Amino acid sequence: DAKTTQPTSMDCAEGRAANLPCNHSTISGNEYVYWYRQIHSQGPQYIIHGLKNNETNEMASLIITEDRKSSTLILPHATLRDTAVYYCIGGRDSNYQLIWGAGTKLIIKP
């Protein structure tokens, strides 16, 4: 089954850009990379997704490498409210369902 690899935890200073990496080296050609976050045991929140091109929305930017083996989620001006676990999803299991890993715990420090 395709899987993603993310750092277990990261820190970022408030007001700075938070860059969260993800490796998804086994992702297949027509599969999207999705990013979600979960704030303190609430339901996960959709952030952004992309296929090949870089994407930007009101929450974040997604940079996907040309070989599609990795991506970076960028929160341009992190605030304390961005403290959360961030999940990168870049593959499906044998039943064609998305695989959720353990995510990256991002802590924004004042």
Place this chain on the structure above:
Amino acid sequence: NAGVTQTPKFQVLKTGQSMTLQCAQDMNHEYMSWYRQDPGMGLRLIHYSVGAGITDQGEVPNGYNVSRSTTEDFPLRLLSAAPSQTSVYFCASSRRAGVPVSYEQYFGPGTRLTVT
């Protein structure tokens, strides 16, 4: 729009009891799913549905049943609760878009279940 709603928020069951976790969405999404999340872990898929009348098993289906009689509702039934089913349960509905198709999932607030 209320989005995805789940009831109850909290539940305590005794071993062997049965119950139904309710999930409803008002976004007219065809795809709905149930996940469980154990402490410090990511989400694991229990069951999913691609439309009314169609359900299928996910990664961890044992001990759970689902049905989908309407687009809006997707209840999850615990047949005979066990301590191993203590977890937080999330329901999600998905918006399909684009070619190839992408799925943006929208999650409910979760049900925190304890089985003693």
